Amino acid sequence: MLRLPHFQVSAPTTVEEVVAALKEEPGARLVAGGTDLLPNLKHRLEAPEQLISLGRLTSLRGIVRDDAAGVLRIGSQVRLAEIAADPQVAELFPSLATSAGLVASPSIRNTATIGGNVNLDVRCRYVNQSEFWRGGIGGGCLKSEGDVCHVVPKGRNCVAAMSSDNVPVLISLGASLVLVGPEGAREVAMADYYRADGLRHTKAEEGELTTEVRIPLPTTPRRVDYVKWAVRKSIDFPLVSVALRFDLDGEGVDAAITAVQVVVGVLGAKPRQVSRLEAVIGRAMNDPEVALLVSEATFKQCKPLPNVPYEPAYRRQMIRVYTRRAIQALAQG
Amino acid sequence: MPGEDRDRDWQIGKVHRKVDAMERMRGITRYTDDLKLPGMLHAKILRSPHPHAKILSIDTSAAEAMPGVFGVVTGQDFRIPYGIIPWTPDENALAVDKVCHVGDGVACVAAVDEDTAIAAIAAIKVEYEELRAFYDPEEALANRDRELTINPYARKGNLSKHVVLEFGDVEGSLEGADLVVAGDYFFEGTTHGAIEPHCAVAQVEPNGILTVWSATQVSHYLHRELSKVLEIPPHQIRVIQPPLGGAFGGKSEPFDLEFCVAKLALVCGRPVKLLYTREEVFYSHRGRHPMKMKYRTGFTKEGKITGVSAKTILDGGAYSSFGLVTTYYSGQLLCAPYDFGSYRFESTRAYTNKPACGPKRGHGSVQPRFAIEIQLDKAAVALGIDPIELRRRNDIGSDSVTVNEFRVGSNGFQECLTRVETASGWQERRPSLPYGQGLGVAGSTYISGTNYPIYPNEMPQAAVQICLDRSGRARVFSGANDIGQGSNTMLAVIVSEELGLPLDDIRVLSADTDLCPVDLGAYSSRITLMVGNACLNAAQKLRRKVCEAVAKRWEIPRKRVVLAKRMALDLENPERNVSSAEAFAWAEADNGLLGEVGSYNTPKDRHGDYRGGTIGASPAYSFTAHLAEVDVDPETGLVDVKTIWVAHDCGKALSKRIVEGQIEGSTYMGFGEALMEQHIVDPEHRGVHTGPNLLDYRMPTFLDTPTIDAMIVEAADANGPYGAKEAGEGPLHSSIPAIANAIYDAVGIRLDTLPFSPPKVLAAIEERQRRVEAGELPPHKAERTARRSA
Amino acid sequence: MTQAALLLTMKVNGDPVEVAAPAHWTLLEVLRYKLDLIGSKQGCDKGDCGACTVQIDGVPALACLTLAIQAEGRSVTTVEGLSLGQGPGRVHPLLDAFDRYDAAQCGFCTPGILMAAESLVRERRAPVTRDEAAAALAGNLCRCTGYTKILDAVVDASEQILANVAKGGAGEPSTSEGEVSDAR
Known part of the structure; x- marks a missing residue:
């Protein structure tokens, strides 16, 4: 059996205890659902001496609509299956219900948490293999034991792929994270949270814990979706991953677009927010040009890498196709 | 037939609850890994990170000195080579002087627990001298540098086996044909993917009796090879196969772990268990050979096959495994359900620096079946004959003799064709399906055991x-x-x-x-x-x-x-x-x-009278027809297989639902090979496997698998018990070409290489569109599409 | 190698259990190696196959990706738990349906599939459809059956359970006496 490295583990019951434990053991790793961390530990991508299990943080398990603050607050220990099935999420943020319901497999969604998922480590075909396998390619890479990149020859920057289904959606919805550390709590917009560096792909500081995801409640009518392509309809990480949001000035399909967000995952370490979409502002949602303009801009700005399986050129083309089709579907109903 | 004199059926053909x-x-x-013996040690194998290297030295002293380590063995402890085929013993339990693929076993440690064993193998120092590795069989065959001969026991360089057989005047029959279809095909390697990883446990008793429990599908051959390699007489060895968690050919020969636990149990005087990681299962492999196949098939204008010429390169990996047989099977098992008229095949198996290939469900004949069934489909299109009708016209029939002199008894192929034709609504639906949707058919045959055992004997x-x-x-x-x-x-x-x-x-x-x-x-x-x-x-x-x-x-x-x-x-x-x-x-x-x-014992009068003429001859043959319905997205290349109808002639279904389960499971496995499975190494990265785990090696899930409509056809055979023939492997074969032919029907592209991955399908669709735009081809189903949009 | 062990308290198949295990062990190792509950299988090492699926507080989870400590204080049900207290002629409707349909070939993936399926059919008010069953079991690989007979069995079992509830049995196990019917 592929075994876990040796470590000690604690299971605090309050956020304060977690923060204290992190301070005491600077190298300690947080484990929420464990569905991302445990395979990585079994692959010896890291070998922390101390794990801190978040499983007893009952205070972080709620989904609460906070009308005063104008946000939906999702505790970081809420399971993905709970998000996928939550009526408030379905009503307010259907694209998030979709993305949470498409992660991996049912049993994994029962265990994996949203806090873990937004902090999912980036992935690469040359990284997420056993220690023995990485020895076979010549001793790992920038992200593991080695000092070369197998994706970008002579590359010095790790381009492992952000592979969370939920992160592009949450960015498109303008979500932010609440991080609690020794200095107290701070709120970071998810659009600013990720870094284009696979070795340190988030801006979380040492000793910080993600306690909450906050999503601003919709203030205008909107149409949203998440599209994923993977080889299999279950278990797989996404190979094409696009989140879409159109804010509208009315409920009908002919309402005018007031704002647009397109966020694409599985490129490099940082999800890409597609820019220069101003041309669709003011157009009707069901204007056929919208789907073409947005999908074309998305295609131009997204350049997949051979960091995950299947040809980058194909995946790039599919980003365009899936984006266009999703928008056409949004313009229908 | 045997059993004919019984009074009545009160169980045969019914639905049963299985006894276990x-x-x-x-x-x-208790499967093998569920066994626990007092004082049991746990073993781990140190494996080669190199695809091809000489072993200069192995220093196990640090491992041996570790607390909790009870024994260490290396290739020097297993100098006698073994092999499932008695003529090709070309592997050692652990590498002796060289390693031949990434994952080749080098040393094995038994320790008080797995963690200690893992730490101990990491402490073993091996000095290697790397050699150039070969990943392409033709490059391997072209090599003349003896130093670079991959297999340490090979006598003809990197040639593992070469077979040429000719029946009738093939060139003449092709020259005289109204139509010759020529095609180049490539069947990608795939692996078995049984959910239970290999596991073995060994124990030695004070009287010297060695007991080996192993997740094997060939306890008798394991018994023989343990005796040979360990130099212990067979009466002192007991092999027990505990209930098994799937095999599909992946556990049909001895593996390093069985020899290692046996030797370490002898050395340590304690029971020893070794459980493969999933990654090690991929290195043990013995899966489907990648095959490059060049086919020429002649037809009369009525669609009768006049002759078949086949040239096949088999990518064998580092060891022979069943390769001698596979090489024969790649040609010998093709000669039904169709009457070939004349036939020539040349099959060449090469050693390469990859995990060894061997028998996977439908051993050796799934690959050529893929080629010939597409050849037939191409002919049907060219001749304007319904593909089912074309197959009917070539049916070899019952009580017949194949071109390679195998005697066929019962044959339910015609009924298989009719059953899938009717169930799918082929006649009514196929002419009207729009562009993007299609139906495809294919047929096949398989053996119910072979007339001659692996090692010659009269018993x-x-x-x-x-x-x-x-x-x-x-x-x-x-x-x-x-x-x-x-x-x-x-x-x-x-x-x-x-x-x-x-x-x-x-x-x-x-x-x-x-x-x-x-x-x-x-x-x-x-x-x-x-x-x-x-x-x-x-x-x-x-x-x-x-x-x-x-x-x-x-x-x-x-x-x-x-x-x-x-x-x-x-x-x-x-x-x-x-x-x-x-x-x-x-x-x-x-x-x-x-x-x-x-x-x-088998009848000995049913094979060909020529060298190799016994290989592949069987007491009885099963027959299968598959009919697949697909939906192809021309913009993404995604192939959605909606339904596969499969009719299988198993002679007599002794237990109805078990037979259906075999048909369904076989069809599913072929579907996975058709669309997504690939067992490959990466030549750009020192020959590592591209994903030796069940996340990267994608086996279809509940949500990916099409509806499978399994139908039993019963052409009772005189040689089978109550007329029964096989059902476990035949129904895989034509699953794959049926899908290929359905894709052609849907969008007009020929996919002659596996798997039908979306980028490949899309590229072929785009290439066709380019040719349509250039006026080289008519649009596929143009009339129907026009009619539909009108 | 020795390491400080955790002392865990949990309920396993309804019984309170105290068990010591190294901190780096998974729940699967605790079940298989410490409690000898070998029904939960190890197939892929890391959450890709579903053979180790158990229920934690009634919810399917992968034991190979669950740290032992994460089960502390919780109620774990393994496949063995489906057969407790079931005497001759009485068997859980799911097992009975799997048996009648030959939904288990080698049986290695079956415990995990049963645990995922049990959570689906428990307390249902309408029969499970094939699509619902396929979605619920989509994390469990089976290499033998092509899934067909498993779906047959899950749908059938959900109908049996509803029928039992209608008879006032509150999902009580059905009896499995008598001839095996050909239900196709």
Whole structure:
């Protein structure tokens, strides 16, 4: 059996205890659902001496609509299956219900948490293999034991792929994270949270814990979706991953677009927010040009890498196709 | 046929609860990894990170000095080579002087627990001298540098096996043909993917008896090879196959772990267990050979095949495995269900620096079947003949002789075609399906065991021993390996039918070399026909004894006594009956303890009279037709297989639902190979496997798998028990070309290489569109599309 | 190698259990190696196959990706738990349906599939459809059956359970006496 490295583990019951434990053991790793961390530990991508299990943080398990603050607050220990099935999420943020319901497999969604998922480590075909396998390619890479990149020859920057289904959606919805550390709590917009560096792909500081995801409640009518392509309809990480949001000035399909967000995952370490979409502002949602303009801009700005399986050129083309089709579907109903 | 004289079917062909399923479902069955012995050590194998290298030195001293380490072995402890085929012993339990692929075993440690064993193998220092590695079989064959001969025992460089056979005048028949279809095909390598990883446990008793429990499908061959490599006489070795968690050919020869646990148990004086990680399962492999195939097929304008010419390169990986047989099978098993007229094949197997290929479900013949069935489809299109009709016209029929001189008995192929044609609505629906949707058909055949065993001998191929006792129960002892396919239940059904006992009253004990008669194992779809016949033979002898004893007491002729429903009855006066227990007691009083043995040997008059003419000849052949319906997205290249209808001629279904399960599982496995599975190494990255785990090696999930409509066709065969033939491998073959042909029907592209991944499908669609725009091709289904949009 | 062990308290198949295990062990190792509950299988090492699926507080979870400590204080049900207290002729409707349909070939993936399926059919008010069953079991690989007979069995079992509830049995196990019917 592929075994876990040796470590000690604690299971605090309050956020304060977690923060204290992190301070005491600077190298300690947080484990929420464990569905991302445990395979990585079994692959010896890291070998922390101390794990801190978040499983007893009952205070972080709620989904609460906070009308005063104008946000939906999702505790970081809420399971993905709970998000996928939550009526408030379905009503307010259907694209998030979709993305949470498409992660991996049912049993994994029962265990994996949203806090873990937004902090999912980036992935690469040359990284997420056993220690023995990485020895076979010549001793790992920038992200593991080695000092070369197998994706970008002579590359010095790790381009492992952000592979969370939920992160592009949450960015498109303008979500932010609440991080609690020794200095107290701070709120970071998810659009600013990720870094284009696979070795340190988030801006979380040492000793910080993600306690909450906050999503601003919709203030205008909107149409949203998440599209994923993977080889299999279950278990797989996404190979094409696009989140879409159109804010509208009315409920009908002919309402005018007031704002647009397109966020694409599985490129490099940082999800890409597609820019220069101003041309669709003011157009009707069901204007056929919208789907073409947005999908074309998305295609131009997204350049997949051979960091995950299947040809980058194909995946790039599919980003365009899936984006266009999703928008056409949004313009229908 | 055997079993024909029975009085009536009271079990044959019915639906049964399997004799061993409930305890598996309750979670109490002990598979190999569930065994725990007092003082048991855990072993791990150190594997080569290099695809090709000489071993200059191995220093195990640091590992041996570690607390908790009980023993270390290396290739020096296993200098005698072995191989499943007696003519090609070309591998050692651990590498002796060189390693031949990433993952080749180098040393093995037994320690108090797995963590300690893992730490210990990391402490072993191996000095390698790297050699150039070959990943392409043709490059490997072209090599003339002896230093770079991959396999240490190879005698002809990187050539593993070369076979050329010709039947009739092929070139003449192609020249005289109205149509010659030429095609180049590539079948990608795939692996078995049984959910249970390989595992073995060994223990040595004070009297020297070595017991090896192993997740194997060939306990007898493992027994032989353990004896050879460890130089221990067979009577001192006992091999037990615990209930098995799937195999599909992936556990059909000895592997490093079995030799290692046995040797370490001897060295350490403690039981030793070794469980592969999933990654190690991929390195052990023995899966489907990648094959490059060049086919030319001649047809008359009526669609009759005039001749077939095939040239095949097999990518064998580092060792022979079953490769000698695979090389023959790649040509020999193709000669039904169609009459070829003339046939020539040349098959060349090369060694490469990859995990060794071997037998995967449909051994050696799934790849050429892919090629020939697409060839037939191309001919049907070119000749304007319905693809089902074209296949009908070439059907070789029953009681026939193939071009390569194999005698075919029963043949239900025509009915298979008709069943899938009717069930799918082929005639009505196919002409009207729009662009993007399609139906495709393919046919195939497979063997029910081979007439000659792996090692030449005159003894029976199968034997079964049955005892009855006065409580009214039966015990069946069989060497056959139940690998999940239900062979223990098959034996119980036969005993039940013959002796009138419900399945619950029958205990089957199998695959223990000490307690059971020898059987050769679960491979080449041999068990139902061969072991079934042996079992039937023994059961009938017992039935006669029991009926005789009852007849004597009732003073009626023996023929009037029937055994059914836990009773003996008078056929002419069913009111007169006695319980099975009573009947057995009478028979035991007359005969002494009721035990009989039965054995089966194959007919020896059904093969070709030429060198190699016995390889692939079988007592009986199964036949299959698949018909697939697909939806192809021309913008993404995604192929959605909606439904696969499959009709399989298994002779006689002894247990209906078990047969259906084999048909469904086979069809599913072919579907996975068609769309997504790839067992490949990366030449750009030192020959590492591209994803030796179940996340990267994608096997279809519940949500990916099409609806499978399995239909049983029964063309009873004179050589099978009650007419039964195989069902476990045949129904895989034509699943793949049926999908390929359906894709052609949907969007007009030929996919001659596997798998049909979306980028490949899309590229072919775009290429076709380019040619349509250039005026080189008409749009596919143009009329229909126009009609639809009008 | 020795390491400070955790002392865990949990309920396993309804019984309170105290068990010591190294901190780096998974729940699967605790079940298989410490409690000898070998029904939960190890197939892929890391959450890709579903053979180790158990229920934690009634919800399917992968034991190979669950740290032992994460089960502390919780109620774990393994496949063995489906057969407790079931005497002759009485068997859980799911097991009975799997048996009638030959939904288990080698049986290695079956415990995990049963645990995922049990959570689906428990307390249902309408029969499970094939699509619902496929979605619920989509994390469990089976290499033998092509899934067909498993779906047959799950749908059938859900109908049986509803019928039992209608008879006032509150999902009580059905009896499995008598002839096996050909339900196709």
